[in-house]
Amino acid sequence: MSFADARRSGSEERRISPVFWVLLAILGTSGWAVWSGYGAPGFGVFLLVVAGWMVSLCLHEYAHARTALHGGDITVGAKGYLTLNPLKYANGMLSFVMPVIFVLLGGIGLPGGAVYIERGRIQGRLKHSLISAAGPLVNVLFALVLLIPVGQGWLDDTPGVATVRGYELHTFPVALSYLAMLQVSAALLNLLPVPGLDGYGIIEPWLSLKTRRAVEPFAPYGLLAVFIVLWQSKVNTWFFNLVFQIMDLFQVHAIYAGLGQVLFRFWES
Template sequence: MTTAVTRSERRISPIFIGLVAIMGVAGWAVWTGFSASTGFAVFLFVVAGWVVSLCLHEYAHARTALHGGDITIGAKGYLTLNPLKYTHAVLSIVLPVIFVILGGIGLPGGAVFIERGRISGRWKHSLISAAGPLVNVACAMLLMLPFTFGALDAGVPIPFLAALAFLAMLQVTAAILNLLPVPGLDGYGIVEPWLSYSFRRQVEPFAQFGLLAVFGCLWIPEVNAVFFNFVDSVTHAFGVPDGASSLGYAYFQFWKGDPFS
């Protein structure tokens, strides 16, 4: 079996490079206070960083599928990190960004189309589904480790610290929610190969509603409180200050004005 892809099929997209550049410039603007609107700079930093992580999330699915046996991945453009190549750009990029804006919740959408018939072995199918959430776990760790080791204790502007905490919180929520065994989410994709054929056929029609159902449940105050208390316990364990992510979300919502005004 070959997993070879052409150079053009794995060339990083200028769109992805542009997203990384926006994140870097916006982060610099937040740190230095260069922007006339700190909140808008935080917004750009978080959105760009969030979309970059979504691209990496889907790339992990695609790359793992390629090595699992789906040699069509390269031709579909999934290895270029170009979000416009995804099967459902609205579900993959637009909807997750809306989730962040409306509720401060990081929840990846559906994206790459994998030809599962080309892949044999239940473990391979489970690993393909697990690859995306593992990227969110890795991103969360990278964003929280500076807090853990005290690298942000002194001299770091509060808006930047808050923005970083908020982005880290989004990664934590994305990892937790996407690992839920709900049809349509990666958590279900991990366990699906081990379920009976009849059960999989019964739940298949509900997969398209899984993402919205989870988001809807989080609007229930009791569920929302339990979930975010758990998220806060995770971020706090890594040294993220209490209230830092909430302050970052307040900056992120720049249209509501300066949180300190």
Template sequence: MTFADAQRSRSEDRRISPVFWVLLAVLATSAWAVTTGYGNVRFGVFLFVVSGWVVSLCLHEYAHARTALHGGDISVGAKGYLTLNPLKYTNVLFSFVLPIVMVILGGIGLPGGAVWIERHRIQGRLKHSLISAAGPLANVVFAAALLVPIGMGWIDAYSNPNLAAAMGFLGLLQISAALLNLLPVPGLDGYGIVEPWLSYKTRRSIEPFAPYGVLAVFALLWQPQVRAVFYDAVYGVMDLFGVSGAYASVGYALFRFWD
């Protein structure tokens, strides 16, 4: 392979996928429809939230991959992780289909884990922690992009109530995904942040339970008392942005257009 071929291959590995551009187009079009009242507004809110949620999942995984690339794992480009194409991730079912189903069924921002990082290429515990932290941070940034315009009064319940509600609900999903992912539970990014700092013996003793960590968390979330405490924390974060939880509640009601 010539140097020019290598450069071309690297450029293609990092070119944004047409699939992601389509997702952005759906997000923008549905936002316009909700704003103008074109068509069925509730279905427009549904499309806005679902497309925005999938875009955020892509950005979450991209953040992991990009940080891993700079940490030393150059294999992420060849795997297609830098193209923002959800079809390139290792498990589309658990990383995209299941999170979307959870949003539809219960309004829960289920974190998905999809990129396979070759950890042996990365040296230093801090780099490993940063790779795990990058995904939830992407959700926080996305939440800020949605909630700051509402909190600042640029989009509000008087000038554009439907869009404000849709953005509030999507913002709630981002916060819930970030908070869940930051739990130090095996299988979630929070555990990935602390794992490099644990002893080898501790890591080995926890390893057999890793496949069940996420299931245990969501089993607990289906308990009304635990769910109430969790959403109190989510609404508390929304309050920090100056956004009432009522926006998310109305947005969720609009999102369920089939009711």
């Protein structure tokens, strides 16, 4: 392969996928509709939240892959992980289908995740930890981008308004509050030190070989175990109280996210 061919191949491996551009287009269009008050507010919020959630999942996986590339795994490009194409990830069901279903059913930010990193190519425990931390960090940054303008009141005068459960409210900041709640919950769940989640991936390189081998058989069931526990009412209440306390730090009240969820679930009204 010539230098020009290699350069062209590398460029194609990093070219943003049309699928991701479509997601951005839906996000932008629905965001404008909700902001301006065009069309049915509930359906607009639904599209905005689903598209925003899927964009964040793409960026979450991209962050894992990009960090792995700089850490030494040069195979991530050939696998399509750098194109932001959700269809290229190792397990589309876990990375995208299940997270969207959980948002539809219960408003829980299910951690996505399945880019296959060839860990043997990466040297150094810190690099392994950074690769695992990169994904949740995206959710944290995404949440900050949403919470700060809402909490500071920068969006209080947007044109789009709707009446929900007796409240007349501006739909755009309410929709962003709900999307922010998903990001905060996803970050918290992902950072749990449970096998199969990124939180365990952060600490795993620092554990003894004996401990890692003992834990390894449970990794495929870690996420399932978390959600079985989270399904219990007391744990669920505690978890979302923590989510809302974090949002309160940015002066975004829980009722904003709750009303955003009501608009999102427009088929129930």
